[in-house]
Amino acid sequence: MATSALFEKLALHAPHLSGKQLIPAFIYGTAWKKEATTELVYQAICNGFEAIDTAAQPKHYREDLVAAGVSRAIKDGKIKRSNLYLQTKYTSVAGQDPGNMPYDPSSPVVDQVNASVISSLQNFNFANVVKEGDKAEPYIDTLVLHSPMQTLNETLEVWQTLEQYVPNEIRNLGLSNCNLFTLMDLYERSTIKPSVVQNRFYPNTKYDIGVRQFCKEKNIIYQSFWTLSANPTLVWSNEAGALANQLDISPQSALYCLVLGLGNTTVLNGTKKIQHMQEDWAAVQKAKAYAESHPAQWEKTMADFRKLIGQPKP
Template sequence: MAAVVLKRTGQKMPLVGFGLWKVTKSSCADTVYNAIKLGYRLFDGAGDYGNEKEAGEGIQRALKDGIVKRADLFITSKLWNTFHAADHVKELAQYQLKLWGLDYFDLYLIHFPIALKYVDPAHRFPPEWFGDDGNVHLQNTPMHETWQAMETLVDSGLVKNIGLSNCQGALILDVFRHARIEPQVLQVELHPYLTQEPLVALCKTLGIALTAYSSFGPQSYVELSMDKGASSLLEHPVVSNIAKSHGKTTSQVLLRWASQRGIAVIPKSNNYDRIVANFQSDDFDLTASDLKALSALNINLRLNDPADIDPRMAIFA
């Protein structure tokens, strides 16, 4: 299985993983179990997805049935915005590990560089973006405080690798200035409508592995009415023509556009056939002109932007 080797630990992070965002809670355990049987080894979760317990049940079943050992799996989770204060980071990591039924995460990311007021998990979990009054409540916790707390998770063995998500260059460089343990992975929205070449180049220079989410562009956001009216990448004539020339699906082409450049992908689906097809997306190579044509579709379309919730959270401004 193709993998990205993480700089600090030398651990291999699979190039094609399974994303858990919007995976239906009631069928999540079965979906994860079946994905493991198909060969998936990386599962990308987060407290905010609300299905970590169910994902963990699928993993526990696969472990019990001897399909995989724990060391064969690469499990990612994320620290939500309401737990950025130093004394809440470990509390949440332990809480999430308990949901998964695991002793450690292979990778733990700061989900967004946004600190919100603490919400006790016993009161509401996942807490999402809003307080009980329906408003966004920011908290003045600096990134260096959160990052130092993330480093202690590595020290205590709760987490093997730590990283960032939804961060741009200036903030990444700032974390590197004070990090004792450097970020190993950056997870960002990345697709042919949002190619982010300078960010990709920066990560390569710093030795940060990249994971792309929303590889299919607007597709994941249609049901949320967050697609911003963008035309489908899965039906785009450029993507369709390249797919036909390789005898592949448009989704496989969009995934390969990233993975062929060493960028990990984490497509999700609740559909078995698509789960199979996504996993088989790295057994062919796009030509240099294919890659160029796909990248030329860039329109800097960012679909996941917290500024759409509250202008005070304009982290990509």
């Protein structure tokens, strides 16, 4: 990848859509924010985030409060709905709180999926706050299957149910918490191909080298999560430290930049601190400028990082 293209917004490969959709470097992650979700989403939008990730899973997310934060930001003129990438998930019964889920767990899986999507669309109805000329109808930019189902046939049943909403109520589909073989099977058998894969970026999966390569080959955007929490060794590595010193940024921001530098990748960033929101975005701009002005040094930096995570040379 040319250094000039690094850290730019990534275009979703969606041949079923007439226009082009873009995802920025960072997606604001809203898991475990609880009652603080509304304020944090609002502050994230006010401080550079144009993409939000949530889920119809009250056990770990407050999708309704994400919507409240987005609604406030739209009403205050901080962002237009059409300029915001809003991503949510369908979570199976196994991942839900038995006493609080967006569907009847005793109903057939197809009905569960439909009920979950409808509940998300109801949350994402911003018709009362969007300005004239903006998109008023509720829609979801990407609906992610939170985890594959217990069998491939069940996964396909859920996926095919979601496909019926594309491209109107749902623009794109994605898959999370998956291995390479499940991803390959789903890609081969689906009509609407996954546009994104959201996985943990950590040592247990060898940093998803195989999954990320498949994503690159098939024009699927890889979304890295647990990037800091699962990787203290990477945060405090010589590689991240050297970049942090070079750019005068934190080691945490440096690791984000290194992961983004792998290409075809966005990062879920769930910081609760406004200062870190600002610093992380500033770090991306510094890394972009450095990569463009010092391409040889940047390539050396990335070669060292790829070696650190065991990734073969491109």
